[in-house]
Amino acid sequence: MAQAVRTSIALPVGGFLSQFNRAxxxxxxxxxxxxxxxxxxxxxxxGTVYIIGTDDGVYQIGEQQIRRLGLVTxxxxxxxxxxxxxxIGMDSGVYLYDGGSRWSRLGSGTARQVTWGR
Numbered sequence: 001m002a003q004a005v006r007t008s009i010a011l012p013v014g015g016f017l018s019q020f021n022r023a024x025x026x027x028x029x030x031x032x033x034x035x036x037x038x039x040x041x042x043x044x045x046x047g048t049v050y051i052i053g054t055d056d057g058v059y060q061i062g063e064q065q066i067r068r069l070g071l072v073t074x075x076x077x078x079x080x081x082x083x084x085x086x087x088i089g090m091d092s093g094v095y096l097y098d099g100g101s102r103w104s105r106l107g108s109g110t111a112r113q114v115t116w117g118r
Contacts, residue, residue, distance in 0.1 A: 044079040052077050058087055058097075072103045080116040088114050 038051030038059070049061040056073035059066050072095060074087035085097040092110035095103040 040075070040077050042077045042079045042085070044083045044085075045081060046083060048079075048083075050077050050079060050085055052087070056090060058085075069097060070101055070103055076112070076114050078114040078116055084116075086114045086116070088112065 038053045039056075040052040042050045044050070050069075051059050051061060052074050053059050053068075056075070058069045058072055058074050058077060060069055069085075072087065073090045074095070075090060075092075076088040078086050080086070085099075086106075087095050087097075087103075088111050089095050089103075089105075092112065094106040094109070094111050094114060096106055097103055
């Protein structure tokens, strides 16, 4: 029996981003998580989705859950090839997530966008 292979894609919807999965053996696009809407989206190498929500919170999105990553708020999000999550905070500082519950500011500079080299 063939198994469906799933892929993820972020699409602009109504000025926000929504994440969708598609079963490659079918033609239907279905919501990845219907409650997940955000301003910015990043996908880790393992497929984990991170978004800056409509409330500026930073969230990790799973098929069955949405988890806010602390009380930090942000403007942009990126994930490194090794899975390290970084954001641009509302104060324009660059913050790194420790994977547990803490965000640490990286230096004292400011930025408007965060990205990782490959």
